[in-house]
Amino acid sequence: MLQLPEGIRHLPHHLDRDEQETLVEEIRSVVARAPLFIPQMPRTGQPMSVRMTNCGPLGWVTDKEKGYRYQATHPETGVSWPPMPSRLLALWRDLTGLAYDPEACLVNFYSDEAKMGLHQDRDEAEFSAPVLSISLGNSCLFRIGGPNRKDRTQSFRLDSGDIVLIGGTSRLNFHGVDRIYPESSNLLKKGGRINLTLRRVTPAP
Ligand code: MD3
Ligand code: FE
Numbered sequence: 714m715l716q717l718p719e720g721i722r723h724l725p726h727h728l729d730r731d732e733q734e735t736l737v738e739e740i741r742s743v744v745a746r747a748p749l750f751i752p753q754m755p756r757t758g759q760p761m762s763v764r765m766t767n768c769g770p771l772g773w774v775t776d777k778e779k780g781y782r783y784q785a786t787h788p789e790t791g792v793s794w795p796p797m798p799s800r801l802l803a804l805w806r807d808l809t810g811l812a813y814d815p816e817a818c819l820v821n822f823y824s825d826e827a828k829m830g831l832h833q834d835r836d837e838a839e840f841s842a843p844v845l846s847i848s849l850g851n852s853c854l855f856r857i858g859g860p861n862r863k864d865r866t867q868s869f870r871l872d873s874g875d876i877v878l879i880g881g882t883s884r885l886n887f888h889g890v891d892r893i894y895p896e897s898s899n900l901l902k903k904g905g906r907i908n909l910t911l912r913r914v915t916p917a918p
Pocket of ligand 1: 819821829834844846857877879883884885886887888889890908910
């Protein structure tokens with residue numbers, strides 16, 4: 714595998730099986746309070762194949778009318794997002810070394826057929842803070858390019874328990890998930906993959 718772009722740290726199998734199981738239980742509690750929704754592309758209303766929810770003070774949502782944004786409440790129930798589990802805040806603190814908390818944890822649920830097209834994450838007002846990504850369940854083929862859509866991309870596999878820290882000059886790089894590898898993990902009994910991304914949304918204090 715070639716070298717990762719500057720600012721990207723991949724920590725393979727950072728979480729052991731016990732920690733992964735506990736996190737999945739905590740995410741199940743989040744989903745019980747904030748059900749998975751089907752995000753829609755701005756303007757077209759085209760549904761994404763990934764289902765989503767959030768925890769923390771802010772959550773990322775998207776629909777046909779209002780497009781990509783962060784908001785404090787669930788788009789369908791109108792209820793505030795559940796709090797971020799303290800072990801996620803502890804992971805953020807330990808791995809980023811930052812004194813301030815993330816504001817959003819986006820929970821992406823991929824069925825074995827789901828994928829996510831190449832995109833940039835630029836709906837945050839704070840790009841100096843890193844994004845912390847946690848993979849759980851089936852593995853995926855992740856792709857990352859540069860700051861322009863036409864830039865060369867490289868692909869690598871993300872397995873259950875892997876963490877990726879995205880910071881520095883890579884924060885605005887294009888990236889996506891090309892495919893899920895069915896039956897590559899037995900963490901989730903019904904298959905699929907969960908990805909958690911912890912983010913700072915408003916300017917850091
Ligand atoms: C590289 N999620 O939620 S996580 C997303 O696996 C998203 O669900 C993917 O892209 C997933 O927006 C990838 C790793 C990741 C997250 C944010 C990034 C990589 C990134 C931001 C900039 C560059
Ligand atoms: Fe992204």
